[in-house]
Amino acid sequence: MTTFALPIPKRPTHPTGILNWITTIDHKKIGVLYGVTAFILFLTGGIEALLIRMQLAAPGMDFVSPEIYNQLFTMHGTTMIFLAIMPMGAAFFNYLIPLQIGARDVAFPRLNAFSYWTFLAGAIMLKSSWFLGGAPNAGWFGYAPITEIAYNPGHGIDFWILSLQVLGIASLAAAFNFIVTIINLRAPGMTLMRLPVFTWMTLITSILLVLAFPVITVALIELMFDRFYGMNFFNPVRGGNPVLWQHLFWVFGHPEVYILILPAMGLVSEIIPTFSKKPLFGYPVVIFSGIVIGFMGWMVWSHHMFTVGLGAVANSIFAITTMLIAVPTGVKIFNWIATMWKGSIDFNKTAMLYSIGFIFLFIIGGLSGVMHSSAASDAQQQDTYFIVAHIHYVLFGGAIMALLGGVYFYFPKITGKLMDESLGKINFWLTFIGMNLTFFPMHFSGMDGMPRRIYTYTSEMGWDLWNLISTFGVFIMGAGILIFVLNIVYSYLRGKESGNDPWDARTIEWAIPSPTPEYNFKKIPLIHSVDAFWEFKRNGTPIEPASGASENSEDEKNIHLPQPSYWPMVVSIGIMLAAYGMIFGLPISILGTIIGFIGVYAWSLEPVNEPEQH
Amino acid sequence: MSAEEHNHPNASKYFKIAIILCVLTALEFGVFYLEFLSYGIIPILTVLSVGKFALVIMYYMHLKFDSKLFTYIFLAGLFLATLVTFALMILLDWF
Amino acid sequence: MKTENIKHEENEHSYTGLNSKKLLMWAFLGSDCMFFAALIATYLVNMGNNPPGTPFPEDVFSIPITTVSTFVLLMSSMSMVLSYASLSQNKIKAFRVWLLSTVILGATFVGFQIFEFYEFSHHEVKVECGDLIDASKREKLTDLQVKIGDEKCIEGVKKVSEKVPLTPQVNLFGSTFFTLTGFHGGHVTFGIIWLLSLLIYSFKGNVSPLNLDLAALYWHFVDVVWIVIFTVVYLFGVFPGY
Numbered sequence: 048m049t050t051f052a053l054p055i056p057k058r059p060t061h062p063t064g065i066l067n068w069i070t071t072i073d074h075k076k077i078g079v080l081y082g083v084t085a086f087i088l089f090l091t092g093g094i095e096a097l098l099i100r101m102q103l104a105a106p107g108m109d110f111v112s113p114e115i116y117n118q119l120f121t122m123h124g125t126t127m128i129f130l131a132i133m134p135m136g137a138a139f140f141n142y143l144i145p146l147q148i149g150a151r152d153v154a155f156p157r158l159n160a161f162s163y164w165t166f167l168a169g170a171i172m173l174k175s176s177w178f179l180g181g182a183p184n185a186g187w188f189g190y191a192p193i194t195e196i197a198y199n200p201g202h203g204i205d206f207w208i209l210s211l212q213v214l215g216i217a218s219l220a221a222a223f224n225f226i227v228t229i230i231n232l233r234a235p236g237m238t239l240m241r242l243p244v245f246t247w248m249t250l251i252t253s254i255l256l257v258l259a260f261p262v263i264t265v266a267l268i269e270l271m272f273d274r275f276y277g278m279n280f281f282n283p284v285r286g287g288n289p290v291l292w293q294h295l296f297w298v299f300g301h302p303e304v305y306i307l308i309l310p311a312m313g314l315v316s317e318i319i320p321t322f323s324k325k326p327l328f329g330y331p332v333v334i335f336s337g338i339v340i341g342f343m344g345w346m347v348w349s350h351h352m353f354t355v356g357l358g359a360v361a362n363s364i365f366a367i368t369t370m371l372i373a374v375p376t377g378v379k380i381f382n383w384i385a386t387m388w389k390g391s392i393d394f395n396k397t398a399m400l401y402s403i404g405f406i407f408l409f410i411i412g413g414l415s416g417v418m419h420s421s422a423a424s425d426a427q428q429q430d431t432y433f434i435v436a437h438i439h440y441v442l443f444g445g446a447i448m449a450l451l452g453g454v455y456f457y458f459p460k461i462t463g464k465l466m467d468e469s470l471g472k473i474n475f476w477l478t479f480i481g482m483n484l485t486f487f488p489m490h491f492s493g494m495d496g497m498p499r500r501i502y503t504y505t506s507e508m509g510w511d512l513w514n515l516i517s518t519f520g521v522f523i524m525g526a527g528i529l530i531f532v533l534n535i536v537y538s539y540l541r542g543k544e545s546g547n548d549p550w551d552a553r554t555i556e557w558a559i560p561s562p563t564p565e566y567n568f569k570k571i572p573l574i575h576s577v578d579a580f581w582e583f584k585r586n587g588t589p590i591e592p593a594s595g596a597s598e599n600s601e602d603e604k605n606i607h608l609p610q611p612s613y614w615p616m617v618v619s620i621g622i623m624l625a626a627y628g629m630i631f632g633l634p635i636s637i638l639g640t641i642i643g644f645i646g647v648y649a650w651s652l653e654p655v656n657e658p659e660q661h
Numbered sequence: 662m663s664a665e666e667h668n669h670p671n672a673s674k675y676f677k678i679a680i681i682l683c684v685l686t687a688l689e690f691g692v693f694y695l696e697f698l699s700y701g702i703i704p705i706l707t708v709l710s711v712g713k714f715a716l717v718i719m720y721y722m723h724l725k726f727d728s729k730l731f732t733y734i735f736l737a738g739l740f741l742a743t744l745v746t747f748a749l750m751i752l753l754d755w756f
Numbered sequence: 757m758k759t760e761n762i763k764h765e766e767n768e769h770s771y772t773g774l775n776s777k778k779l780l781m782w783a784f785l786g787s788d789c790m791f792f793a794a795l796i797a798t799y800l801v802n803m804g805n806n807p808p809g810t811p812f813p814e815d816v817f818s819i820p821i822t823t824v825s826t827f828v829l830l831m832s833s834m835s836m837v838l839s840y841a842s843l844s845q846n847k848i849k850a851f852r853v854w855l856l857s858t859v860i861l862g863a864t865f866v867g868f869q870i871f872e873f874y875e876f877s878h879h880e881v882k883v884e885c886g887d888l889i890d891a892s893k894r895e896k897l898t899d900l901q902v903k904i905g906d907e908k909c910i911e912g913v914k915k916v917s918e919k920v921p922l923t924p925q926v927n928l929f930g931s932t933f934f935t936l937t938g939f940h941g942g943h944v945t946f947g948i949i950w951l952l953s954l955l956i957y958s959f960k961g962n963v964s965p966l967n968l969d970l971a972a973l974y975w976h977f978v979d980v981v982w983i984v985i986f987t988v989v990y991l992f993g994v995f996p997g998y
């Protein structure tokens with residue numbers, strides 16, 4: 048086909064070492080990269096939280112300065128949402144989706160590598176703001192006009208805007224990739240109603256992502272234009288409308304909270320049936336309520352704006368839709384409980400403990416959510432620690448608990464080794480108890496009127512005890528997380544061999560060897576039912592290779608895998624420079640754009656290495 | 662390419678559609694200056710531009726001849742986009 | 757062997773039988789709808805929130821000129837689809853000619869837009885003083901014309917004018933208009949670069965109908981967005997009902 052020589056180097060072939068990781072487009076390695084990076088960033092966000100709690104431990108503290116305090120809570124929220132929970136979800140998408148649907152890789156492997164490197168670029172950019180003149184300080188939802196240049200002249204907000212844009216590119220690219228992968232790369236016979244629940248939740252999450260992120264992109268562009276070019280979008284002095292920012296942010300923001308929780312729900316839906324030795328109760332209902340949540344997630348955003356003064360009609364409508372969305376959420380909880388009902392539950396597995404912990408804590412978070420879905424009641428709760436309690440019960444008690452459980456569950460799949468269950472139990476109970484000690488008292492301090500995002504308070508307010516307990520809890524939670532790190536390292540080095548299917552699991556990713564071979568499935572399987580592997584083990588329905596799947600071959604050397612590439616990372620570097628240049632000078636932006644273009648052209652033109660002669 | 666490409670309309674069909682598009686644009690232009698229509702021009706112009714929109718996506722973007730899945734994916738985005746736009750206009754007291 | 761190898765490059769296996777890249781493209785277009793919706797919504801909700809004395813849509817827009825540029829973009833869509841049809845029938849020469857004309861028409865559209873931006877940012881309000889006195893004619897003038905006329909028309913002066921540029925900074929109409937149409941123009945420019953790249957590549961290698969189709973889908977999408985912008989921003993913008 049190519050009749051001329053392109054000045055583009057051949058595909059790299061680095062079987063090992065750092066260059067292998069840089070050029071890899073193997074979804075499993077990218078998944079691991081995502082997971083490790085996100086976990087490190089999770090720790091940085093945790094340190095920020097620890098500093099916040101130190102400052103609030105007692106009234107009148109002066110542990111950090113007020114300026115630093117504002118930056119701490121902004122960075123904490125932004126980090127946890129965009130740099131920790133979302134990419135931890137992405138880590139599982141990457142590792143699991145091709146395995147769960149019986150594919151060799153994702154639909155666009157290079158685009159997948161690009162997502163990771165761009166995510167890393169955005170993370171570096173946001174975190175570097177600490178060292179380049181001050182972090183953002185306007186809260187994770189950056190309400191205008193406090194983010195306008197007149198009130199916030201430093202570069203912190205600029206870092207926030209630009210790094211969120213870069214992260215948005217990464218998330219969008221990944222979401223498109225997974226939508227196409229799940230629709231198109233399923234193994235023969237894997238109809239939509241035979242998809243594992245985690246895959247379903249990934250599909251819904253990805254659809255939410257591609258529809259929600261453009262909105263925040265536009266809002267950020269407008270804010271950036273206000274700041275950089277003196278436009279008037281959110282500047283009330285010139286007729287601009289700060290409430291529009293709130294609307295645009297929450298049109299994105301509420302779907303975003305489901306983007307954070309749906310992958311966690313998917314993981315729990317894999318873990319609970321496995322350790323209850325029963326199929327998931329009401330599989331179609333779980334899927335359906337996931338879809339309903341995804342759909343209704345678009346109709347509730349103004350519940351974040353009950354105190355803005357939208358009027359009684361708007362407030363009532365959004366209150367009702369918010370109450371309604373708790374229904375499909377509750378349905379799922381009943382499904383998990385019914386799955387465990389009369390099952391032979393294995394309480395000895397940390398993954399299961401985390402899943403039960405998830406249900407327990409998520410119910411508490413869901414209940415406080417329903418409490419402030421009533422506009423009148425929310426008027427008392429808005430912007431108090433009660434909301435902080437809610438978001439931490441759903442995000443820590445929900446998302447993080449499920450993700451940690453997922454790590455325990457899938458660690459053997461990734462490494463071929465079991466994680467230590469005794470350390471695991473210490474890890475779980477410390478995290479669980481610490482979490483409740485930290486966040487439960489916030490219900491009370493919130494009810495007593497303690498506003499969020501205040502630097503300090505006086506003793507007369509009567510919030511001393513609750514805050515002291517909260518700060519105490521953080522240390523226990525931190526100890527739990529440290530043990531988790533310890534367990535990962537220990538198990539990676541010394542863990543017991545797990546065998547291929549340590550949990551007697553249900554879905555087809557466990558039918559292949561652990562750790563997963565590079566080509567995943569030697570033969571693309573033909574799927575006859577949901578939980579195909581379980582059917583095979585219990586009823587002997589074999590997982591035979593799909594006849595006619597062109598990828599199948601007798602000899603694993605003949606399996607064609609997508610080849611590594613340098614260019615995804617080059618494009619990401621270009622994007623990062625372009626973004627930095629918006630702050631540090633146009634020439635850097637131009638350089639970044641040029642690098643980006645070179646990368647894109649090389650990407651689309653780079654040759655495919657000749658296959659091995661066979 | 663695959664079979665789907667073969668039942669695509671031919672060049673003369675594309676010309677005809679282009680002519681319809683031009684006529685619709687000319688109509689939009691004309692209607693705009695008919696002052697007696699007053700607020701009536703809003704529905705008329707809306708219908709005309711929706712018609713143009715539909716023609717382009719159905720024929721030029723060959724949604725009419727392609728898998729329905731493409732149509733659903735695109736319309737999902739378009740539908741939500743319209744909904745959000747109107748919701749924002751209502752919430753921000755445009756009407 | 758080569759073609760088989762290329763097949764594996766982006767995991768060509770497909771459950772639905774649909775091409776993965778095309779699926780990706782449609783998902784992207786669905787997502788881009790939300791992008792433009794947010795921009796258009798911003799434009800709409802801010803309509804009329806402008807300080808008096810600054811240009812409004814009816815001051816600066818020239819519907820005839822924009823109708824012409826709309827026409828140009830529609831024609832580019834036609835030549836795009838003809839280029840695709842030619843390539844599908846392996847008529848390479850016709851494919852190139854139509855592709856080049858698409859690029860030229862697209863560039864003309866961007867040229868119109870640059871001209872418009874320049875005109876708007878150097879806008880000069882002109883008033884015939886006689887019109888101010890005649891009630892029926894006065895009714896037709898824009899608020900800005902009336903304001904400037906009333907200020908400047910004195911005995912013996914027939915015509916007055918004043919420079920009132922529309923910039924992204926002067927008012928919300930400027931901010932929202934330039935941002936919305938600027939991003940649309942950016943989309944068109946990106947499309948031009950894409951199509952040109954394909955055109956150049958067609959002399960060196962083979963452009964597959966699929967690869968052209970992807971670019972074409974993008975191009976037509978940008979066109980339909982303009983169809984919406986033309987009606988909502990331009991026609992409704994000048995319509996005196998508002």
Ligand code: HEM
Nearest residue numbers: 304308350351369373376413416417419420429430438441
């Ligand atoms: C049972 C379903 C839920 C209901 C009814 C609900 C309701 C609400 C309401 C009304 C608010 C606004 C409170 C205020 O600011 O005054 C809120 C805030 C919030 N919710 Fe939920 N919620 C639910 C589930 C979730 C889930 C599953 C998540 C995420 C995983 C979540 C994350 C958040 C976050 C992050 C905020 C606070 C945003 C902020 O102000 O910083 N919620 N919720």
Ligand SMILES: [Cu+2]
Nearest residue numbers: 301304350351
């Ligand atoms: Cu919400």
